[in-house]
Amino acid sequence: MSFLGDLREVLRGGRFRRLFGTRLVSQFSDGVYQAGLAGYVFFSPEQHTSAADVAAAFAVLLLPFSVVGPFAGVLIDRWPRRQILLVSAVGKAALAVVTAALVATGSDGVAFLAAALLLLSLNRFFLAALSAALPHVVARERLVMANAVTPTCGTFASFLGAGAGAGLRLLGGDGLLGTALILLGAGVGFAASALVSITLGRRELGPDLDAPAPRMRSVLGGVVTGLADGLRHVAERRPAGYGLLTIAGHRFVYGVSTIMTLLLYNNTFTSGGVAGLAGFSVTLAASGAGFFVGAVITPWATARMRTGTWIALLLAGGCLSLPVFGLSFSATLFPFAGFALGVVSQGVKVCVDTLVQSHVDDAYRGRVFSVYDMLFNAAFVAAAAVAAPLIPTSGVSVPVLLAMSACYALMCAAWWTGTRRPRPASPALP
Numbered sequence: 001m002s003f004l005g006d007l008r009e010v011l012r013g014g015r016f017r018r019l020f021g022t023r024l025v026s027q028f029s030d031g032v033y034q035a036g037l038a039g040y041v042f043f044s045p046e047q048h049t050s051a052a053d054v055a056a057a058f059a060v061l062l063l064p065f066s067v068v069g070p071f072a073g074v075l076i077d078r079w080p081r082r083q084i085l086l087v088s089a090v091g092k093a094a095l096a097v098v099t100a101a102l103v104a105t106g107s108d109g110v111a112f113l114a115a116a117l118l119l120l121s122l123n124r125f126f127l128a129a130l131s132a133a134l135p136h137v138v139a140r141e142r143l144v145m146a147n148a149v150t151p152t153c154g155t156f157a158s159f160l161g162a163g164a165g166a167g168l169r170l171l172g173g174d175g176l177l178g179t180a181l182i183l184l185g186a187g188v189g190f191a192a193s194a195l196v197s198i199t200l201g202r203r204e205l206g207p208d209l210d211a212p213a214p215r216m217r218s219v220l221g222g223v224v225t226g227l228a229d230g231l232r233h234v235a236e237r238r239p240a241g242y243g244l245l246t247i248a249g250h251r252f253v254y255g256v257s258t259i260m261t262l263l264l265y266n267n268t269f270t271s272g273g274v275a276g277l278a279g280f281s282v283t284l285a286a287s288g289a290g291f292f293v294g295a296v297i298t299p300w301a302t303a304r305m306r307t308g309t310w311i312a313l314l315l316a317g318g319c320l321s322l323p324v325f326g327l328s329f330s331a332t333l334f335p336f337a338g339f340a341l342g343v344v345s346q347g348v349k350v351c352v353d354t355l356v357q358s359h360v361d362d363a364y365r366g367r368v369f370s371v372y373d374m375l376f377n378a379a380f381v382a383a384a385a386v387a388a389p390l391i392p393t394s395g396v397s398v399p400v401l402l403a404m405s406a407c408y409a410l411m412c413a414a415w416w417t418g419t420r421r422p423r424p425a426s427p428a429l430p
Contacts, residue, residue, distance in 0.1 A: 097184060100181075311347075
């Protein structure tokens with residue numbers, strides 16, 4: 001079935017439409033917010049021009065998610081997920097207004113970073129709850145289809161939001177007030193997503209608990225135990241566990257490539273500022289187009305071959321595309337590399353989301369998806385830490401680019417070897 005056909009199929013469910021609408025409005029607003037934040041943090045000509053500076057900024061913005069993740073997972077498996085969506089959206093709206101006010105007054109210190117950190121942390125909470133809730137509004141046999149269309153449409157909405165953020169910058173100018181206007185616009189969008197979420201019932205999205213939820217003190221006190229339970233649960237379901245390791249490996253490579261791309265557009269392809277942001281946005285848009293293609297072809301591919309085989313083929317594509325489009329370090333060819341990695345990223349994500357949702361019990365999904373988020377962000381921060389001493393300020397490094405290609409080759413070989421083995425009674429790979 002085609003992507004549009006899959007979308008029409010899953011949109012027949014009214015409950016799915018409401019959850020889908022919550023995602024689209026929120027991720028559109030994410031795009032608006034991230035456009036304002038990226039221009040302010042990464043593409044000011046006087047700051048974040050070295051690999052170490054960019055890596056430090058990513059660490060500040062992403063590493064705390066690994067701390068939030070375990071708490072979020074336990075709460076997602078205890079609290080009504082509709083309420084999590086509602087409260088998270090309201091919190092993001094309030095924090096967007098706070099960051100807008102801080103930018104307008106020229107404050108870019110600890111208070112600004114703390115507000116941005118809280119907002120982005122709430123966003124991971126929000127997205128993890130969406131993923132854990134999806135099996136409650138979609139039949140099991142349609143999960144691959146739903147996982148193909150929902151994150152892809154959400155990503156597309158984010159790109160549209162980034163474009164809207166650029167439009168707001170034209171209205172408000174390149175100064176502090178222009179950035180504040182973008183962040184304020186994102187806050188309005190977050191408030192709208194909260195309104196969409198309340199069209200779903202309070203208990204409609206789970207979790208399904210066999211016993212009453214424990215007291216909050218007991219829940220928070222058992223975070224470590226709960227996370228360990230989630231890890232043991234996913235370790236017993238090897239397809240999901242291997243999928244999470246693959247996501248971490250891909251995210252590491254993607255993080256290094258992002259650092260490299262930011263430096264190239266800041267210091268080599270352009271002189272930074274608005275020109276750098278515009279050039280980086282072209283590669284980002286190409287990557288977004290790749291996300292769409294990856295989502296379109298993945299359901300078709302997994303209907304004709306084993307999921308592990310398709311993951312191996314995607315990783316092989318990433319291995320080849322980096323040297324083919326990246327070794328010349330050309331501003332003309334780099335967007336093609338972005339497109340290819342977008343296909344790999346979304347195709348692998350659709351497969352792994354489905355493996356986790358299909359092989360993990362509902363009572364554990366929140367914790368497992370929080371582990372997913374921890375790996376997702378920690379791998380990116382690790383990539384930034386590795387990239388900082390290895391990539392020069394220009395962004396040009398042939399050894400680093402070839403090393404990224406080799407990482408994809410190793411992951412590809414692991415999946416390809418696994419799918420060639422005879423299927424045991426308890427399959428190691430799907």
